[in-house]
Amino acid sequence: MIVIKLNIGGLVPKIPLIQGGMAVGVSLDNLAAAVANEGGIGIIGTAGIGMLIDGYQKKFKEANIESLKKVIRSAKEKTNGIIGVNIMVALTDYADMVKTAIKEKVDVIISGAGLPLQLPSFLEEGTKTKLIPVVSSVKAARVIFKRWLKKYNYIPDAFIVEGPKAGGHLGYNKEDLENPEYALEKSIEDVVLFSKEIEEKYGKIVPVIAAGGIDTSDQVKKFFKLGASGIQVGTPFITTKECDADIKFKETIINSKKEDITIIKSPVGLPGRAVKNKFLEDVENGMKKPFKCAYHCIKTCNFKEAPYCIAEALMNAARGDLENGFAFSGANGYKINKITTVKEVINNLFKEGI
Structure with a gap:
């Protein structure tokens, strides 16, 4: 009760x-x-x-x-x-x-x-x-x-x-x-x-x-x-x-291990907690993901120098395209x-x- x-x-x-x-x-x-x-x-x-x-x-x-x-x-x-x-x-x-x-x-x-x-x-x-x-x-x-x-x-x-x-x-x-x-x-x-x-x-x-x-x-x-x-x-x-x-987004959380939950540096200037994947590893290794900024949606986003569009990456992931995006997760998501x-x-x- x-x-x-x-x-x-x-x-x-x-x-x-x-x-x-x-x-x-x-x-x-x-x-x-x-x-x-x-x-x-x-x-x-x-x-x-x-x-x-x-x-x-x-x-x-x-x-x-x-x-x-x-x-x-x-x-x-x-x-x-x-x-x-x-x-x-x-x-x-x-x-x-x-x-x-x-x-x-x-x-x-x-x-x-x-x-x-x-x-x-x-x-x-x-x-x-x-x-x-x-x-x-x-x-x-x-x-x-x-x-x-x-x-x-x-x-x-x-x-x-x-x-x-x-x-x-x-x-x-x-x-x-x-x-x-x-x-x-x-x-x-x-x-x-x-x-x-x-x-x-x-x-x-x-x-x-x-x-x-x-x-x-x-x-x-x-x-x-x-x-x-x-x-x-x-x-x-x-x-x-x-x-x-999408179910693939959900499975990213389900299949994650403790060591997969990582802190990233977001293009919007804040740390973010996410599930490590190839997309994020590529970014970490200095690879840029080509994009054209349709609208400067976050005031603090340095879109001219950002390695990728975070809105695009997150929406791709939510739709199940984890090759071109990633999932955010809380610290205990791996559980x-x-x-x-x-x-x-x-x-x-x-x-x-x-």
Whole structure:
């Protein structure tokens, strides 16, 4: 029996779980709706979403808006549960993505990969969409809180604290990933204390959600004991039948060994955790993968000198073309050894009750 309640500004899922927004074709309407139908919060990853549309190269911005609308509407048709989106601050068309999500009345916008200092500015009168920044430290949480309160009189509806064991792009320097000072356990305790300060001073409960490397019920219990009110989980949902990625992408995670999970230097200027394959080995050996940048989709991407287009590589992989791409994975992805279902993943995380 789950007794922990995750209350995000009045939005209360049956299960205190957010599915990680894995972008570029991995978590779309199918996965998000499946998680929502099980009582969690289903999240659509928005980066590269326009690449789902034929001819996107000629109208990248328009394709992103069109595709996001389509995927949100499709998810809502499949569930009456809670649906949100994950929008990276680093996106060149960040504002368009946020405005589109709000117009489509998503329940939640999660925003990281940079500090979402202007996120509340896009809210319209009567908007019920909740805003959740992703942070890697209490310092970042304080900066966002102060800016939102001073400029917009808005207090975050929750904080997602993402630790160094997460998959994909990471908000840490490479050398900090193994430093105990940056462990998720420590960051959670720090942000929980800050959240209590906010509650005492302003009367608003700001739940703290733990993310990054969480894949067992023991870990879930540990983070709840540290004061978290919810968890965000990504990688275990990749290998579910409901995940939108191709079976070959899922098998890449299933067939990976511990030594295959590696930290790469992404063209967008951040370290990223991925499954090593020939594509990445070629890049490491100095081989360039020829590409023409259709749209400078990530502000920090040095596309003129990048050895490959990361959006293209990730979408190729999500579609099953691992020769021309690669899969992101959390630190514990190698532990997964079979295709499961969303229900099984959730039952595993909460199997002994919380």
